[in-house]
Amino acid sequence: MAFLSVAYISGTTLSQFPGAEFSCMSGRKYICKLCGFIQNVHEIMDDEVTRESRGVVILGATPNGYSDASAGMQNMGYLTVCHSPSHKLSYEDTQKLQKMPEPQDATQQVLMHITGQMKIDGTARLLYSVYEVGVQPLMPLRSKMENLVGVLLGLHKAIERLRLKCVAESSAAGQRGCGERNRKGRV
Numbered sequence: 001m002a003f004l005s006v007a008y009i010s011g012t013t014l015s016q017f018p019g020a021e022f023s024c025m026s027g028r029k030y031i032c033k034l035c036g037f038i039q040n041v042h043e044i045m046d047d048e049v050t051r052e053s054r055g056v057v058i059l060g061a062t063p064n065g066y067s068d069a070s071a072g073m074q075n076m077g078y079l080t081v082c083h084s085p086s087h088k089l090s091y092e093d094t095q096k097l098q099k100m101p102e103p104q105d106a107t108q109q110v111l112m113h114i115t116g117q118m119k120i121d122g123t124a125r126l127l128y129s130v131y132e133v134g135v136q137p138l139m140p141l142r143s144k145m146e147n148l149v150g151v152l153l154g155l156h157k158a159i160e161r162l163r164l165k166c167v168a169e170s171s172a173a174g175q176r177g178c179g180e181r182n183r184k185g186r187v
Helices: 016-022 091-098 153-173
Strands: 006-010 029-044 050-063 074-083 110-118 124-132 142-146
Touching (some): 016 050, 016 124, 050 074, 050 124, 091 110
Parallel strands (some): 006 050, 006 142, 074 110
Antiparallel strands (some): 029 050, 029 074, 110 124
């Protein structure tokens, strides 16, 4: 099998992952099955040169114990989701990536690693990387996103609502900052 060169993910699919990540407990990692398919792309250039590339199209994720895949999708590998201050692969994830795929594996395995970070000033970051199993050295695949217009709007509205609530309470309470609790336990 030829190596993968790119990972395609739509904005709609990507918008499902921030909610899952921000619901994670700090320090825990969640592993899911990654669903999608392999796409072969043939590009014909102006100068009569044909370029071929293979890419993985990520369509979603299912819980690790779930066995059925929807029509048109295959089990493409793993999705790891964690809430951590650094976007690094764990030892277990590195071991999975370095193992060579079995000859009976019909699909190429990939690992999508998502890390959420919450900064002191209240900003949230979502970092992700997609790797192919059995390729040395470990390098993330190039990612291509589509349909990002308005996809994360719901997440932005929730964050803005929380930020406005904190600002209003901070100004009403005087010196109490956002995120500090009063005696009744409210923010």
